[in-house]
Amino acid sequence: MAELKPDIMRLADAVVAELNSVTTWPLPFIAKRKLLVEQTIEELETVHVFVVPEGMEAERLDRKQFTRDHRISIGVMRRLKATPTDTEIGQIVELVEQIVDRLTNTTHRLTIDAETGLAATVTGFEWDPVYWPPHLRQFNQVSCVPILAWQFYR
């Protein structure tokens, strides 16, 4: 039986492949697709990037058509030493900005399936808060979680 893979998971896999294809990020990481992120802070000494299928939203355009947004969360997490400095926090925020910039580049379509020509492009994103203050206050942990909405095209 052929493996069933929902579109949103294929999209998440394509995002992971896209992020891991770049070798010039300001901080090194290997992105992973996860359905459930449960990360101990002990393991976050280096930058971790998680790509998580978040949800879908649809809007009827007319009697025959819907637009459908697929939302993908990108969790960028790192624990810093002692009291983090603005520079250390800034480095991680800069990395997240670069990730978002790359994925929202309007000239860039993300190939989901080269055979069928299925691709996706970002229609919007939300990144609020920039980092989660409780994590920083409690654990010296910088957690940034932008959520990007995508639409498929053929």
Add this chain to the structure above:
Amino acid sequence: MGDLIGDGASWLAGVQKSHVSRLVDYVTPGGTIEDVAATIGAIGQPVEQAGAMNLLAQTREFIIDAADLTIDDAVIVPQRGHQIKDTDDEGTVHIYQVCAPGDSGDVWRWGDGSFIRRIIHTTRIGTE
């Protein structure tokens, strides 16, 4: 009449220190205080969320006499980033970082009304 409550608290702190404590190292940027008697307080496993991401922590309170935390006669007040190194029975050194749980922002609080012991909040960040 003397300070009955203060005397009682002091006695209790002494009993706790001599019978229910273990030796840990307290590490600050200015130096390490070795073999400090610490009683283990509350242990927790809070889950902090950031959107779809769950952050798992192991928190632990260390109860330490304020008078034992000194370097060159200077009193050390616990601060974020200080570490407590606790060696278990197998010889593994567990590292706990002083942190501020919840919304209070405080990394420690007094453990009694007589200001004898500090309850220091930490989270486990790994082993040596």
